[in-house]
Amino acid sequence: MAKIHRNPPFRAEHLGSLLRPKELLQAHAAFEKNELSQEKVTKAEDEAVDAVVKVQTDAGFRAVSDGEYRRAVFWGTFFEELEGMTEIRNPSMDIFRPYVPDIAGFIEKGHKPGQSCLCTGKIRHKGKSTLVGQFEYLKTLIPEEKWGDIKLTMIAPPWYHLRYKDGLAFPKDVYPSDAEYFADIAQAVRTELDILYAAGVRNIQFDDPNFAYFCSEKMLAGWAEDKSNTKTPDELLDAYIQCYNDSIKDHSEKMHFGLHICRGNFMGSRHFSEGGYDRIATKLFQTLNVDSYYLEYDTPRAGGFEPLLHLPAHKNVILGVITSKFPELEDKEKMKERLYAAADVIAKGAGQSREQALDRMGVSPQCGFASHEEGNLLGWEDMKNKLALVRSIADDVWKGQP
Secondary structure: OOOOOOOOOOOEOOOOOOOOOHHHHHHHHHHHOOOOOHHHHHHHHHHHHHHHHHHHHHOOOOOOOOOOOOOOEOOOOOOOOOEEEEEEEOOOHHHEOOOOHHHHHHHHOOOOOOEEEEEEEEEEOOOOOOOHHHHHHHHOOOOHHHHHHOOEEEEOOOOOOOOEOOOOOOOOOOOOOHHHHHHHHHHHHHHHHHHHHHHOOOEEEEEOOHHHHOOOHHHHHHHHHOOOOOOOHHHHHHHHHHHHHHHHOOOOOOOEEEEEEOOOOEOOOEOOOOOOHHHOHHHHHHOOOOOEEEEEOOOHHHOOOHHHHHOOOOOEEEEEEEOOOOOOOOOHHHHHHHHHHHHHHHHHHHOOOHHHHHOOEEEEEOOOOOOEOOOOOOOHHHHHHHHHHHHHHHHHHOOOOO
């Protein structure tokens, strides 16, 4: 029987990205204009990371991150650094599926993506990680016995696929099929994980809004109307899950893998998609080989807890019942009731007691506070209050546990 992975995840979690202080935003803006040296921008990042790690440890969080302070957006630069992947600025809208929620969100606002990344040749990892430096710096701030707690967030292996029209994610003369394209991406992720594991990384969180898009009725309707599609949404979901499983198969016994699914968290606290997890729950929980799921549950757009009936007895779920989008604080007692209600559903599905179900649960905000460096519609003190609330709820429900 598969064993439950614990510590990580912890009872009180957050999703990696944290609000940037204005000094850091100013430093990044000056660096972009060539008004600040790399050395000085790195110093500004180091100082900001020092401060935000203290915020997390003071608040009682064990899965500490660097706030994603060295990235402009949550997905970082993993793909841009791969051989065969090319960053494109101001891409033509003709290459995108206009009904995929984040693309649809841009169109609705009269905008277009300023940047994307396309496969232009055979995909290979170059042997140097873009993430390992972020982790190495965190190691200087955390006692060695807690290095394995540090949370490193990574972009979803199939990230740069769904947004592109069928057949446009890669050149046909390079990859005859999705399967061959995904196989090389999975190999590149395995190489990345080799490097990270050697550095001491033991706690990985994949960020993947795309999974929630498969729950969006709007996207599914657009998909059905688009005659260029050669796969059904279910077939593509299967391919993405296979890509994940192939990406982590060498490390799944040695590291904790969590998957964070949200419905978008763009500048100004915008979300992109709606719809409960019901459509994907069985595949998501039973065929994807991660240990833990960090799920958005702060608003009705995420649906009810019923899909958690499908959560196997050896997997964890961290419920994002606290919003990171707005400053108003949730009612603590009501949030605890929601956790107990979810525990009852999980218990029913796995044939367990409420206590057994609670034993593989935790609580968190539903998303990061700044998936994009401009951040959500709340301030630094609001963020600290939200983190304190998460920790306080966890302390009530799971007394004395990290």
